[in-house]
Structure formats: C-alpha cells, structure tokens
Amino acid sequence: MRPLTESDIRGSFINCSKGEAQRLPLPRDLAERPWADLDFLGWRDLxxxxxxxxxxxxxxxxxxVALRFPATKRGFLQRSMCSLCLTTRPGGGVSLMTARKSGKEGREGNSVGIYMCTDLDCSLYVRGRKQPEPGGRFEESLTVEEQVERMRGNLAGFLAQL
Known part of the structure; x- marks a missing residue:
C-alpha cells in the first residue's frame, strides 16, 4: 500500500458524512507505518x-470505512477466526465489526458485519511480520502471496456489500 496523508484518509470514507470524516481521530504514527507490508490502513479510536x-x-x-464492534470480550478459552486473514485468536482478539452501509440504506440503519482481528493487523499476520498467539495461524499450502490475495479478496467482498 502506498503511504497515505491525512487528506487522503479523510476524503476516502464511504459510509460517513464529510463532517464525520473530518472529526474522526487519525493515527499519530502514519510516518512510521510499515506501508510496504500493509494491504489496508486500520486503526482503533482510542x-x-x-x-x-x-x-x-x-x-x-x-x-x-468506519466500523463499530462490541466492547465486551469473550472468554480466553474461546477462539474466533478472522474472516480476512484466517487467523484464530482467543478472547477479544477477533471481533464482529459492523459498518453502516453507504447512501440511503445506511441512513435507514442498514449495516454489514465481518469478523476481523481487533487490532487490524491482518496484513502483518499473513506476512509473518507479527505473530499471533500460539496456534493462531494454520499451516497452509498457499504461498504468502496467495494468502495476501485471498485476504485482499475477502476485504473487497466486504466493501462491495457497503
């Protein structure tokens, strides 16, 4: 992914108003992000x-896309799988993220959900740049490049629903 500026980010939102996009907090570490290893920029609102x-x-x-997820955490013994990178994580490591749809449907309250790594580091898990908890990544016959393409396709499928 190419490095993004504040203007790029604020002008990109498809499921919130321009005013909401101008008010949302941006990550402070944009210059330090590992852009070459990212397929998307993801951050939590502190x-x-x-x-x-x-x-x-x-x-x-x-x-x-602006996302919401429940603040409640699951038990540590329960594992969930991210729909993007297929990493399994215990407890609150994977959350159901919901996004309001764009346009009229969004104004009527319709939304779409997807299970994602709560820390939004899917790109780093797939590339092996960040390690999840033991047992979080399965041994796959796909190459890293094929896994990256699958993750991108999963994200594109989610965005297409918005």
Missing amino acids: SAPDRSYVVTEHEGRLAG
Missing part, C-alpha cells in the same frame, strides 16, 4: 473503544 477504521484501495480508488 477515545471510543467500540470504534475503528479501515482505509484501502478498492476498485481503483481509496475507500475508508
């Missing part, structure tokens, strides 16, 4: 523990 954001390239342009 002032609102149930909100996070994802920005990625979709259909030739940037698409940003």
